[in-house]
Amino acid sequence: MSGDKKELCGVFGIWGHGEAANLAYLGLYGQQHRGQESAGITSTDGRQLYTHRAMGLVADIFSREHLEKLPGSAAIGHVRYATSGHSDLQSAQPIPVGCWRGQVAVAHNGNLVNAVELRKHLERRGAIFAGSSDSEVFVHLMAKNSDPSWETALIATLSQVRGAYSLVVLTPQQLLAVRDPLGYRPLILGDLDGSPIVCSESCALNLIGARFVREVLPGELLVIDDRGVTSRRPFVEHTSAHCIFEFIYFARPDSFMFGESVHRVRRSLGRELAIEAPAEADMVVPVPDSGVWAAMGYAAESGIPFEMGLIRNHYVGRTFIEPESSIRDFGVKIKLNPVREVIGGKRLVVIDDSIVRGTTSRKLVRLLKSAGAAEVHLRISAPPTRWPCYYGIDIPTRSELIAARLSVDEIRAYIGADSLGYLSLEGLMKCVHPREHHFCKACFDGAYRQEGEPAADERHREASGAARAASRESDLMAPVRT
């Protein structure tokens, strides 16, 4: 994806290892792609909790000195990209608090659908909130619960929240890990020489030499303490609603989740896209890094050669100082360099994973053309993104989503591509293998699985719009019209 969307959060937890904080640090580093805004670790030595949180990248935030101040044999950690726009330390996680049961820290990947409502309810009963993250809601609900067991309090809490969550909870006595009943976000169970580990993506296990055990099941609660890992299934079982976008864009290609290897799905998307949206072109060019695997699939299927016509700049800092005599398409250029010698005079099939607002794609097409591309045929390895996400992905409101407002051909005209093609929803679904796994694809079809999303009203209001969108569904290709 070339820029408009943001990665979300990653969690990590380990119990019973002498270097818990160090391993959490590496486990977060291995999941850095899930959030670069802030990071934090809470450890425990069985008596109390120790926390260090800061803004920035894992490798910059934690020095050896910081890790030494996180003693004990258990730890949880979190990397975060703020979805709410409140980018402050106050909202960094884990969130450590004291309450009547003692100390507890929570780290959360996901988004609650009824957070605002719960927050209001809690506030009416006197709760105070330090930051703006949904995650504070969990600790409030647990604290309000009167059962002496954290485990019971957590179960009661989860029965009140609706939405997506993969949650790790640390107390001096226990590590609790739970995944929402629909399994929106991934959560993996691993093992390092007998020490249980939970993490958002399996790639975190590889880095520290830990073994992949299995995925935590949707609705499963793991109670991890010195007696080992106990599995509980306190919730009514549902058909799962895994976030299909993890496959399309978020997850690291070397991760395994939802019963599949990410890179394999991503490559299938490309193959399918080549079948559905072929192009007359000289080369297939991915928008790196996320588009690489789909592009390889597209190239393999179409027989058009794969070329690295765009190079990603990996030294990008957080803010970049642009000259006043502003440079055309600066924002894209600072990240992507077209390889003029490769693409000059050539007809390109450019593979990206989504178009959000359209502005970045527009700049990208312009950049490629000014670097000499003869034609730019943009192919998206997913259907048009027409609906916002209420489960943790930072997709803007419908009014900002270009595909909610414009037809595919209008989008093509706006971004200036010679042709534009999306993958169909059917094509997308062919690339994943349901068995027990079912997916949330509401960002494409508006078919949200849970009642009561904030969008409910909006959806009804926009019913006719949705109908129009649906009618356009058959028209996913916008070829050149001259």
Added chain:
Amino acid sequence: MSGDKKELCGVFGIWGHGEAANLAYLGLYGQQHRGQESAGITSTDGRQLYTHRAMGLVADIFSREHLEKLPGSAAIGHVRYATSGHSDLQSAQPIPVGCWRGQVAVAHNGNLVNAVELRKHLERRGAIFAGSSDSEVFVHLMAKNSDPSWETALIATLSQVRGAYSLVVLTPQQLLAVRDPLGYRPLILGDLDGSPIVCSESCALNLIGARFVREVLPGELLVIDDRGVTSRRPFVEHTSAHCIFEFIYFARPDSFMFGESVHRVRRSLGRELAIEAPAEADMVVPVPDSGVWAAMGYAAESGIPFEMGLIRNHYVGRTFIEPESSIRDFGVKIKLNPVREVIGGKRLVVIDDSIVRGTTSRKLVRLLKSAGAAEVHLRISAPPTRWPCYYGIDIPTRSELIAARLSVDEIRAYIGADSLGYLSLEGLMKCVHPREHHFCKACFDGAYRQEGEPAADERHREASGAARAASRESDLMAPVRT
């Protein structure tokens, strides 16, 4: 005082000034002596609150960039020295939170006697606490209150807390300032060109060119908004219990509080000490900076010349790296330099304001002697500190207080002075002018004004000890016995 005790907190608030945050910054800088561990400012533009808090000194924490991110015409601020030993950002103030009434920030100077009890009560009802400071209790109680007015909620809150507090509360609509009914801690009302200001010490007003209006009364609540300053007296009136230690040590000498100028009281202490505990000596040497004024009084009364035989090093950083081949009395030396040429061969009356654990005084005496002092007659401008403080001063537990364990002569022997003399409690009280002002002197006599201090039990347990201490009260001098 030569080292064992720590300064506490200072607060500041301003309403209706275009440069509210800048003035808060200077107002905190002018009260930096009240707390050097962390500082913070919350401002409001009438819509929301903006906060910046960090560990360190005011001048280091706030850059122009930080101040620019604190917009609006009202602000409160806080400087802090942690009394609880938890020295972390989490406990820095102001504490900004959201609750059902909206946003609110609280900054607090003092200590609640029933904080632990209230905290437990709140926790049992589901409250969560982010840090360890008493001040969070205020925001919880206010949030729990169901009256729509912050003012009413604050009054209800204060009726539940016992202890010392000078409190400033900021919402987008109001600045509330309140002082506990016994008036333990100071709180001053000032005015800058029509903008009301509240602050812990009047010296903060001088720096920014503001006018001293009056002291906020014990139990008085000031409601400050665009209509001006409204005074409310919602509490039963009590005889005041001003902290006598503010005069002895904490306050800056150029401040005015409790109806007196600090330096005048401090000098009287020295005069009275000279009468009660005379010494045969060649010069009066203060332990700078706090002992200077009492030493001037002692010199004036005794006729013994005042000399700056000790110089304070003002570049002291937070931590100092000591050589492994450790330097004798390093901790004192890094702060105080004896002027060998002044004190060499001389008999010194050294004026300090207190002896806490005795270790620093012991090092100091040794330092002076090794710099050539012939005799060191230590005189303390206050009675022996025999009881802990529950109102915001960081006096250690009784078992650590040397005067709670040892007689004056035993103390003298421990610290190695040639003689040791304390001011009597009667002498101390002569130096302040009651009128409507009454003082808490529990750290000297154990006569706590409020019921239910955590010490109650301890006091009963130690009744015999207290009796012993009292019996020793008549023996405040420990001359040389050879």
Added chain:
Amino acid sequence: MSGDKKELCGVFGIWGHGEAANLAYLGLYGQQHRGQESAGITSTDGRQLYTHRAMGLVADIFSREHLEKLPGSAAIGHVRYATSGHSDLQSAQPIPVGCWRGQVAVAHNGNLVNAVELRKHLERRGAIFAGSSDSEVFVHLMAKNSDPSWETALIATLSQVRGAYSLVVLTPQQLLAVRDPLGYRPLILGDLDGSPIVCSESCALNLIGARFVREVLPGELLVIDDRGVTSRRPFVEHTSAHCIFEFIYFARPDSFMFGESVHRVRRSLGRELAIEAPAEADMVVPVPDSGVWAAMGYAAESGIPFEMGLIRNHYVGRTFIEPESSIRDFGVKIKLNPVREVIGGKRLVVIDDSIVRGTTSRKLVRLLKSAGAAEVHLRISAPPTRWPCYYGIDIPTRSELIAARLSVDEIRAYIGADSLGYLSLEGLMKCVHPREHHFCKACFDGAYRQEGEPAADERHREASGAARAASRESDLMAPVRT
């Protein structure tokens, strides 16, 4: 290349642009791959020079505030990786000094063969050196010259130095840019709306929207001032000796240098390698990022599918904290993640650009095998590196170069690959197109172009060794022997 070698330096210069420092900053950012240790910019307003240098990445070092303190319409910049191991600010460039002609600043990419000798000579005449970089030699020689013109002084200076240099020199009146007579390092001339630019790689031009004009010629001196760009050719012309390693590894693939596009050469290397060193395998896997293009060439030629079986981690910080219970092959793992699902059970042709000490390759092979690779056939897109480089590339001494000590089969055994194949020197040279361009390939064959390299003696001493190496040249493949 998977780790042992380090990138070197990049330079940038611009004259006559209102945002000279800002553009230098972006020009350095675009060349960040040439050096990540320190960076610096010197600007001039026609009166004096202004410099900011620091350790770290361009995007971290320069804030808007720093750039504002670099006024004027001309600037030079430098990114650096220390070759000497002295990693300190003292050696960061540009080096600004004052001398009898006034102020001057120098930024240098390359390495002088006779630096030690010149330095000793200068020292014997009283010169002092602040740092350890060769680049100080230039300013000393210029300062010693008695001609009033910087241009003349520079020419005289260059007649005394031997080695590789692409040099930019800034005074308040002029920007001088020069490339050594053999043209070891690249230097490009560009243009931004009439403002001349010089830089190490053309990719810097693309970022700022500047136009590629041409390569600065070997031995050409450009005098740039308000009258424009004047070309001088003060040196005897030689056959060029471009560093072949720029093509193999250093340069960014989207750069154009030595008359070729980098990625095109790199891909040819892969094709040629496939012909010379074929492998029975299931997939071609590049060591990213540098091995990608050669791997694509290898795959195309061999028909074996290209696969991204290794993913590079792009969030690597400067130092990484390893757990005490050390993780096997930590150093490689923190940078490269094998995609288990891709390579599991597969026979891999792994494409890298060089083997230096062999330790990293050994770890990489182990990592791939432990991730399930059935066979690892390592193919190197260059001949064995047997000789040190005296022209700016950080190749260690012969004793550390594994290929100088061991036969190809011994190397294969050491690193644990199932087979190992290098490209022949003849094969390498087929991929570049001489015409007027000739190359230095001394790191492969020891045939240094310049007399008097420090290695001269070493070479004679090791003549027999070289003979042995040459005899092994025919044996570049080491297939599995079981």
Added chain:
Amino acid sequence: MSGDKKELCGVFGIWGHGEAANLAYLGLYGQQHRGQESAGITSTDGRQLYTHRAMGLVADIFSREHLEKLPGSAAIGHVRYATSGHSDLQSAQPIPVGCWRGQVAVAHNGNLVNAVELRKHLERRGAIFAGSSDSEVFVHLMAKNSDPSWETALIATLSQVRGAYSLVVLTPQQLLAVRDPLGYRPLILGDLDGSPIVCSESCALNLIGARFVREVLPGELLVIDDRGVTSRRPFVEHTSAHCIFEFIYFARPDSFMFGESVHRVRRSLGRELAIEAPAEADMVVPVPDSGVWAAMGYAAESGIPFEMGLIRNHYVGRTFIEPESSIRDFGVKIKLNPVREVIGGKRLVVIDDSIVRGTTSRKLVRLLKSAGAAEVHLRISAPPTRWPCYYGIDIPTRSELIAARLSVDEIRAYIGADSLGYLSLEGLMKCVHPREHHFCKACFDGAYRQEGEPAADERHREASGAARAASRESDLMAPVRT
């Protein structure tokens, strides 16, 4: 002194102690008052030199980690306040360089009269200068010398420089310490358990528990190595020219230099001032910290009580953010707080050590009056500063010196004091005890001891002006004229 002038530099050296760098750090900390802009330490382990330099205070610059990277048993250090206005790291000291004899580092307190001339001479011979400090001249001259011994080279170097210097030079084999033949700046020899120490002020010895041995003599060179301390007197002996301003303002009162204890001299100045320039007043108020001792002398002599009517703020940061609605006399207020209760309605004799430009004194008088002072009688414990200093004190040019332009009464009128009195030069000299010590008092009388000061011409030009100044010398008092 209330603000216009700046402290200068301090040096430290130690040989043969296992914790050389740590002790240098403390030795610099103890001399922090001599320079707060930058600090640095160079150590040696007998093989090479190690240096850490940075902008800021000693306690902020050096962490334990930094000190650990300064190994070896010998070290020199430097604290600096830039006199030239170039406040950059480049000019921080010690200055470590390499030259033909090997590595050497130099730290310098003082100022060379012929630095510009020497610099030009060196530049004409090809020398390059990295920074703007005079101290680079030393290393250049030593490097140019062809004698193999550093000792000889230093002697030859010193025969070429004119001016004030107390210099420490470190090589891996030796510590050289030398004081200029006129002994402008202090230099002390101390001893810590057999390890020789040199430092600018004796107070540095006290902190680390070292013994004061003696002052290094004017023109004496100490050669310190593993064989001990060897004294050499390579220069023609002169009558000394100690800087009288060290006594008046610079030195710390607990230091001993020029055969006297600083505080004793300073107090005598006050006594003498009371005799020469009496005042009808209620109290004597020092401008802290430097005016305290003279004020005590004035009070003792006059019988007028000493009062701390001004309190110095010791938390001043480097830069202070002033509100836009600027606060009257902000610059003085941020440093000094008048104690309103002390001075209100009172007639003050305010004791300061100098008036430079007059602007700060003017603000101070205004501040005191606005705080209620009835009358302000300013008394300066030195004669009017009428001439610039060429020996290391940052006194501005004549045109900026108020006493060079205006009569005492005109100055009084400008600063708004009710009366103004200076000490006469004769009075000043009565307070120091010549014996073998003679003083430079050129800043008062223009009688520079050395030929060829840059001021020579200026002095001749201003001869009549000087005559006028001299004639005014008899008129050092400016009483109120109404």
